[in-house]
Amino acid sequence: MVEGARPVTGASPAPDAAGLGRARATGFLVPAMVLILVFLVVPAAWTIYLGVTNYRLTGLAAAHPEVVGLDNYTRALGDERFRTSLLLTLQFVLGSAVIGQAGLGFAIAFALRDRRGPLRRVVEGFVLLSWILPSSVVAFLWIALLDRDAGTLNALLGIPGTAWLLDHPMLSIIVFNTWRGTAFSMMLYAAALENVPRSHLETARLAGASTWQQLRDVVFPRIRGHVLTNLLLISLWTFNDFAPFLITAGGPEQRSEILPVYVYKVALSGGELGFGAAISFVMLLINLVIALVYLRMLGRRKESA
Amino acid sequence: MTTDTATVEPTRPTVAVRHVLARIGRYTFLCAVLAFFALPLLWLATAPFDDTPTVTASLPRFTLDNFRALLDNPYALGSLLNSVYLAAGTAALVVTFAALAAYALSRVRVPGRDALLYGLLLLSSIVTGTATMVPLFELAFRLNLIDSRLGVILILSGGLLPAAIFILKDFMDSTPTSYEESARVFGASPLQIMRHIVVPLVRPGLATVGVWAVANVWGNFLVPFLLLRGPDKAPAAVIMYTLYTEGGQADLRLLSTFSLLYSLPVALMFVFVSSRYGFRFHGGIKR
Numbered sequence: 001m002v003e004g005a006r007p008v009t010g011a012s013p014a015p016d017a018a019g020l021g022r023a024r025a026t027g028f029l030v031p032a033m034v035l036i037l038v039f040l041v042v043p044a045a046w047t048i049y050l051g052v053t054n055y056r057l058t059g060l061a062a063a064h065p066e067v068v069g070l071d072n073y074t075r076a077l078g079d080e081r082f083r084t085s086l087l088l089t090l091q092f093v094l095g096s097a098v099i100g101q102a103g104l105g106f107a108i109a110f111a112l113r114d115r116r117g118p119l120r121r122v123v124e125g126f127v128l129l130s131w132i133l134p135s136s137v138v139a140f141l142w143i144a145l146l147d148r149d150a151g152t153l154n155a156l157l158g159i160p161g162t163a164w165l166l167d168h169p170m171l172s173i174i175v176f177n178t179w180r181g182t183a184f185s186m187m188l189y190a191a192a193l194e195n196v197p198r199s200h201l202e203t204a205r206l207a208g209a210s211t212w213q214q215l216r217d218v219v220f221p222r223i224r225g226h227v228l229t230n231l232l233l234i235s236l237w238t239f240n241d242f243a244p245f246l247i248t249a250g251g252p253e254q255r256s257e258i259l260p261v262y263v264y265k266v267a268l269s270g271g272e273l274g275f276g277a278a279i280s281f282v283m284l285l286i287n288l289v290i291a292l293v294y295l296r297m298l299g300r301r302k303e304s305a
Numbered sequence: 306m307t308t309d310t311a312t313v314e315p316t317r318p319t320v321a322v323r324h325v326l327a328r329i330g331r332y333t334f335l336c337a338v339l340a341f342f343a344l345p346l347l348w349l350a351t352a353p354f355d356d357t358p359t360v361t362a363s364l365p366r367f368t369l370d371n372f373r374a375l376l377d378n379p380y381a382l383g384s385l386l387n388s389v390y391l392a393a394g395t396a397a398l399v400v401t402f403a404a405l406a407a408y409a410l411s412r413v414r415v416p417g418r419d420a421l422l423y424g425l426l427l428l429s430s431i432v433t434g435t436a437t438m439v440p441l442f443e444l445a446f447r448l449n450l451i452d453s454r455l456g457v458i459l460i461l462s463g464g465l466l467p468a469a470i471f472i473l474k475d476f477m478d479s480t481p482t483s484y485e486e487s488a489r490v491f492g493a494s495p496l497q498i499m500r501h502i503v504v505p506l507v508r509p510g511l512a513t514v515g516v517w518a519v520a521n522v523w524g525n526f527l528v529p530f531l532l533l534r535g536p537d538k539a540p541a542a543v544i545m546y547t548l549y550t551e552g553g554q555a556d557l558r559l560l561s562t563f564s565l566l567y568s569l570p571v572a573l574m575f576v577f578v579s580s581r582y583g584f585r586f587h588g589g590i591k592r
Contacts, residue, residue, distance in 0.1 A: 016413045017482035018498040019489050025413035032406035032466050035398075036425065039463025043440035044432045050440060108338055111331050123335055126342040132575050134524040136545040137564045141345045143549065144360040152344065152362045179342065208320070211327065240433040242527045246546060260435040267439045268531065277439045287431035295427060 047284060050277030057271030065274065072278035081254060082279065085262040089239065091170060092177070092258050097238035100178030102230055105185025110215075113193045124186070131183035139246035142176050165248055169256035173244040180243065185230055192226035193219070225297075232294040236287060259283055349568065352561035359557065374559040380536045381563050384544035387454070388523060388567075391540050394458040396518040399465050400511050406466075407473035408503060412482070422471070429467035434460075434527045445532050452534040460532070461522055469514045476510030477503075516578060523571055541567040 020028070051072055055065035076082045108127065112120045130138065145153050146164040154160045164172050196219050204214045220227075242260045244250075250257035250265060257265070259279065267276020347362035353372070355365035375381045410418055434441065441460060450456025484506065488498050504511070526542040533539050536547065545567060549555045 017485035017489065018412065018495045018503070020409065020413050020495045022413060022415070024495060025409035025415055028405040028409035029415065032402040032470060035402065035459065035463045036428070036466050039441075039444075039460050040428055040432045040467070043437040043444055044428070046440040046443065047437060050443065104338075107334070111335055111338075119335065123339055123342075126339060126346070128575065128579075129346060129572065130342050132520065132524075132571050133568050134526075134542055134545070134571065136526050136542045137349070137568050138345070140545065140549050140560065140564065141348055144348050144362075145345045147360045150359050150361045152348065152360075155361055156344075179345065182342075236430060240435040242435050246526065263435070264438060268442060273439055273443065280436050280439050283436040284431055287433065287436060288427075291427055291430045294430075295423070 044284060047277050047281045050274055051281045052278075053274045055274040055277070057268075057273055059271075068274070072275045075275065076278060076282070081257075082262070084254065085257050085259055088170060088256065089258045092174060092244070093235050093238050095170075095174040096177035097181070097234040098231060100174060101181045101185045101234050101238075102227075104178060105182045105187075105230075106189045108182070108186045109189035109193055110219075112190065114198065127186055128183045130179055131181065135180075135243045136246055138176075138180060139243060142172070142179075142247055146172060166252050169248045169252060173248060173256050173258075176247060177238060177241065177244070181234060181238065185234060188226060188230050189223070192223040196222050228297055229294070232290055232297070236290045236294075239286065239290070240283075349561070349564055352557065353565045355561075358561050371558040371562045374556060375562055375566065378559055378563075380539070380544050381559065383537065384539055384541045385567065387538060388540040388542070391454060391457055391461070391529070392519045392522040394454075395461045395465065395522045396515045398458065398462045399469050399518045400515050402462070403466055403469035403473050403514060404504075404507070404511060406470050407477050408499065410470070411474050411477035412485075422474070425467035426471060429464065432464075434464065434525075438527065438531055441528075442531055451532055452538065454533070454538055456532050457529050460528055461525065465518050465521060469518065472514055472517075473507065473510050476507045480506045516574060520571055520574065 016025075052067055052069055053065040054068045054071075056062050108123065112123060143165070145151055148154070148163040148166075149160060151164075153164070154162055200218050201214055204218050209217070240260065241258075242264075244256060244258060245261045245264065248256040250261040260283075263276050263279050263283070266279065267273050270276075344362075348360070351362050351365045352358040354367050354369070355363070356368040356370065357366070358371065409415065410422070415421070445451050445453075445456050445460070448456070450459070480503075484502050485498050488502055493501070524542060526546065529540050530543050530546070533543065536544065539547075541563075545560075545563060548560050548563065
């Protein structure tokens with residue numbers, strides 16, 4: 001209870017103004033911490049254990065799972081389907097997040113940078129709408145759009161009979177996810193571009209710099225931190241995105257089977273929980289690497305700010 | 306292109322031409338963007354009101370009869386109620402628990418606080434539902450939470466809490482402590498201070514977290530899809546998926562009206578939030 005007498009230092013919060021005391025403060029923390037412990041920490045830790053067992057949903061190994069060491073991991077490395085899935089995931093993240101969402105998001109933000117008024121509101125409104133609608137609804141909207149015989153896209157292009165989801169499943173989910181997630185990048189870059197003084201752009205333009213030169217020499221150096229933040233966050237989210245399952249379910253013939261879909265099919269449809277957990281652990285490690293890079297960068301920016 | 310004073314004069318026309326071209330290019334680009342983002346949404350606007358809906362978006366022959374399909378389906382309206390139940394339950398749990406934790410972390414020097422916050426942030430970003438669907442399923446199985454809506458609420462709350470604590474701690478840090486101090490001088494107990502002073506002060510923060518939690522749960526497909534077995538407990542996200550994947554020819558009357566009804570609450574929430582608070586990041590993402 002001596003907390004109240006302690007002086008406020010720097011960014012640290014004010015002293016215990018309500019006289020809560022350490023015991024009661026701990027009590028305030030307990031409910032949240034218990035939920036986080038049980039439903040976040042335990043599952044993460046359990047993934048490691050399950051990943052070294054031959055645990056199955058049904059059959060003999062369901063009742064008596066055995067520890068099989070690193071067998072699941074060596075099996076995964078030798079598994080053609082796993083390696084293909086990893087490659088498809090890389091395509092998905094690079095294509096739809098890094099190129100699609102970040103590229104398009106920046107382009108929209110840049111094109112709208114000095115506009116106010118209805119055009120900006122309408123464009124932003126539609127981009128945001130595609131971001132906030134429930135994923136099972138937008139999944140069906142895209143199935144309808146890309147339908148082979150009666151889809152709006154084929155009707156517009158005049159090429160009925162083009163089976164986008166069967167012939168180009170990866171392209172379809174990459175374009176879909178670009179459409180789905182561009183809003184975040186657009187808003188982040190719109191805010192970032194407000195930090196670029198308009199007079200600098202004006203000067204560069206009057207000096208005859210092309211748009212590309214303006215971007216490279218004036219804009220980019222000022223928003224480098226935002227670009228990195230953006231790329232890391234959308235990569236993390238795209239890597240963990242389950243929505244493509246709702247459109248192609250990994251098919252046809254596993255040609256759009258990104259890692260989340262692969263884990264679902266192997267572990268929960270196929271019942272191989274142990275093997276699925278090993279793959280999940282690999283996913284957790286990849287997430288950890290991305291998140292650590294992000295947090296380090298955030299910390300560094302705070303120091304320099 | 307080099308432009309010193311000597312060459313400015315002759316290049317002025319080309320600069321003007323380039324300026325016009327850039328404008329045309331910019332508008333063409335924005336129109337293309339608008340078409341790309343609006344095109345998939347057209348169907349959602351037209352099909353529910355078309356008397357013979359197909360998967361093609363087209364000008365509807367107007368009717369409201371399709372909405373009757375919602376009443377004929379045994380699960381459609383019930384699933385929306387289930388979604389409300391899951392969203393409200395999760396939001397209540399997240400707001401309450403996060404507010405208590407954030408207040409303690411903001412006002413009392415709990416040992417290891419910074420490490421705890423850092424750990425929470427790291428944890429919530431790496432432990433996603435997709436990466437841990439196997440152990441979550443296992444855990445729910447052992448805790449007897451399979452086919453239980455409470456299980457879905459608890460799991461979703463666990464995932465949302467770290468970020469919620471973060472957002473609310475920021476709110477609490479920026480509210481002055483002088484009100485609490487004077488209330489204490491007048492003999493108010495800590496719980497009274499919480500209820501009558503802190504909660505009203507941080508109400509915008511609580512509302513933000515509540516709306517954010519509802520939006521998250523409303524669209525969540527994976528967790529209820531993994532844990533809930535029967536269609537009677539399934540939320541709209543799962544029923545929507547079963548409507549177009551199961552049982553041969555999809556009923557487009559039902560599908561279109563259900564999509565619209567299910568989308569409407571989040572769309573309205575978004576309109577409300579953006580008209581009231583402005584839906585954008587100011588000056589870059591919070592540092």
